[in-house]
Amino acid sequence: VNTVVLVQSNFGLSQQATAWALAAFGGGSMTAALLLPKTLERVTDRRAMVSGAVLMTAVLIAGALFARSYPVLIGLWIVMGFGYSLTITPAGRALRRSSTAAERPALFAAQFALSHACWLIAYPVAGLVSAEADPQMAFVVLAGLCGLGALLALFVWPAHDPLNLLHDHHDMEPDHAHLSEGMRPDAEGVAHAHPVVIDDNHRRWSKNRV
Structure with missing residues (x-):
């Protein structure tokens, strides 16, 4: 949400630089997606998804402290994309395991609606906090939301499953x-x-x- 603001307003760079920053996020996400099939043979869905959430929380905290230049932002966005995919990609496996074949369409629809409801909260928070305060404060607030999600997952999802x-x-x-x-x-x-x-x-x- 704030990539355009960071790249074009804070760093004074072009739209092309914005596109490359978004591509860095996509590249990190694709890398995780390609590695996950083999990774999930060795680790549980819970460990992969919670690790991704913790990684994104760490990136957001690092962004508040160090995202002062374009190269640093590119590096952070690569890692952020990796963590995002690490969290999102195994979700389908967890949903399939938690439902019967007859219930899966409703469960996947509910998950789709819930994820978009979360974006409905996070997107305005990112934009409004950035506009009213600064992008660094938006990093802090979103790190808090992401960290809260990781802690909630650890609490409700048993480690021995x-x-x-x-x-x-x-x-x-x-x-x-x-x-x-x-x-x-x-x-x-x-x-x-x-x-x-x-x-x-x-x-x-x-x-x-x-």
């Missing part, structure tokens, strides 16, 4: 049809392990027993 979640169903009879799904490792017959999504049998996210 296995695909097959061992959980209890003490409200079900041992012969309930749902309990025949997955593995049943306990003698009581009310616990089993399988991929969990929120549905009629799982009204809230179960805590892993292991």
